[in-house]
Amino acid sequence: MTSLLAASPLAQPFFLHALLAGTAIAAASGLVGYFLVLRAQVFTGDALSHVAFTGAMAALAFGYDLRLGLFAATVAIALLFGTLGRAARPDDVVIGSVFSWLLGLGAFFTTLYTTSRSTTNGNAGVSVLFGSIFGISASSAVVAALVAAGICLTVLLIARPLLFATLDEAVAAARGVPVRLLGLGFLTIAGVSAAEATQAVGSLLLLGLLAAPAGAAIRLTDRPYRALALSAVLAVLEMWTGLLAAHALPQIPPSFAIMTAATAVYSATFLIRRPVTRTAAPAGA
Amino acid sequence: MLLADAAAPAWSWNLIADFQQMWSFPFMVNAFRAGAITAVVSAVVGWFVVLRRQTFAAHTVSTVAFPGAAGAVLLGVSAVYGYFALCVAAALVIAALRGSGDREESALTGTVQAFLLAAGFLFIALYKGLLEGPQTILFGTFLGITSTQVTVLAGAGIGVLAVLALIGRPLLFASLDPQVAAGRGVPVRALSVLFLVLLGAATAEASQITGTLLVFALMVIPAATAQTLTARPGLSLALAALLALAATWLGLTAAYYAPYPLGFFVTSFAFAGYVLARGGHALHAVRSRLRPSPPAKEVTA
Secondary structure (H helix, E strand, C coil): CHHHHHHCHHHCHHHHHHHHHHHHHHHHHHHHHHHHHHCCCHHHHHHHHHHHHHHHHHHHHCCCCHHHHHHHHHHHHHHHHHHHCECCECCHHHHHHHHHHHHHHHHHHHHHHHHHCCCCCCCHHHHHHHCCHHHCCHHHHHHHHHHHHHHHHHHHHHHHHHHHHHHCHHHHHHCCCCHHHHHHHHHHHHHHHHHHHHHHHCCCCHHHHHHHHHHHHHHHCCCHHHHHHHHHHHHHHHHHHHHHHHHHCCCCCHHHHHHHHHHHHHHHHCCCCCCCCCCCCCCCC | CHHHHHCCCCCCCCHHHHHHHHCCCHHHHHHHHHHHHHHHHHHHHHHHHHHCCCHHHHHHHHHCHHHHHHHHHHHCCCHHHHHHHHHHHHHHHHHHHCCCCHHHHHHHHHHHHHHHHHHHHHHHHHHCCCCCHHHHHHHCCCCCCCHHHHHHHHHHHHHHHHHHHHHHHHHHHHHHCHHHHHHCCCCHHHHHHHHHHHHHHHHHHHHHHHCCCCHHHHHHHHHHHHHHHCCCHHHHHHHHHHHHHHHHHHHHHHHHHCCCCHHHHHHHHHHHHHHHHHHHHHHHHHHHHHCCCCHHHHHHC
16 A cells, blocks of 8 residues: 555655646636636637737746736736626627737747747747646645635635626626626636646646536536536546546646546537527527 | 848848849748738638637637647648648537537537647657647748649639639628528528638648638738728628738738748737727727717717
8 A cells, every 4th residue: 555655646746736736726717617608708718828828928038937927918918808898798809809919929929038038948938838737846836726726716706796797697787786897807817717727738728628627517517506616626627637647648748638638528428418408598699 | 040040131121122132032932922822811711700700710720720730740741631631620520519509619619629739739749859849830930831832722722712702692691690591591501511611721721821820810800800991791801801911921021021920920910900990990980979069969978
């Protein structure tokens, strides 16, 4: 038993850091992702994840800590998207136009960084894009876990009014729920969690962590709070599966293993035939 | 950058001499040709994308070019096959999943995108060899486009445009009012699938030049700009193609003289046009609200 424990990944500090940060990030992404899917704002999440790349590269190019750029850029763009649209729901085309330019800007900062700074870290761009959870340090892991815990708490605190505002905006507004403010606040939280998750799975892939567990949870249950909890639990389990798989097979990058676990679970929910097909699509969507 | 050590070109403000110098390099001529083809094809396809509010699907199809290229290189075949195979496949997957409601559709599209990108990352991790780094595939390069590539691009582009010309009218009808179109016997669903396949082909083609992340810019921004400027379909379609062409050629010229990536310049020029158009539109709206100036109206506003 002891020899088994010694050989297990839990004896290795880098794996413990990854596990700590990964669990917290997955739980936060699961909670935020549920609302993103429910509000049909997955595309906004996608845009925020790409903005994370640009922010990180800009910070590196100007010599700041990468995380500063991640958080500043995602929150700023989340607020911008929030103010651009009615009731903090911006139009697809606006999102598409803004973020494709921001991606171009990301390419610019990457070049700036790799040509102007002495390239101690020539692969920084790749690790921002695809994540490097096994390289996370103890202090970053603790910071990541604390930020993620903050996100989770905030989401749980505003869950009730946000759910109301999401499911029936007009009625919620009439009842005095600050729909617009909630929308903006939610986008900010989404921005923070996008910045946060970028460190684990990379800016290109965090969309999967936001969309897949939430999509699966929504397929499995119609009850909002149960789906919210299920989304977080699924995300955490998928994160663990991915980390263990990547540890067992070192050729496989952890981000890929996590995404595969998430996609597999989501695909599996399509095999379960649901007794009632819900056709109540949101009328104004 | 290769260019920096080749000639260190400088802009001399003598336009004719500058262009003669730039076009004395065959790779620049090919880049201008390829850029023109991709710009026009993506803008025309993108115009329908914007009209149909399918930008998220378009973005997903375009990112999928990355695992396509990486997988093809890993298998030892030409990247072109990878681009076309995966872009069209992703388009078909999205087409098959369409109509399952807004929420599920967006969650599905996002998952497809993230998973395939992760697969691309795996291919790169497994290959570890001569693959020119993910950043080139993602952000594109205009160096080393061969004449054969231009011919292939032109062929595929003409194919896409020809099919689009054939289905253009019913597609426009089906995009603007799907219910009425279906009632009149237009095959809305079949058109939607066919359109997504065209989108896949156009993306696969443009990805090779602009990089998988930036082809999306050429699809969405010029079309959005054109639709802001005019409501007439034919005119805005032509305008979108023209704007995309201008952004691409300006971007190529800028990227030739400055050591920054082509994608950055193309997206920046396109986005500048978009911001100008939206700004002008807003200004126009404000002015037309002020101009009639019946004093009573001013008070209520």
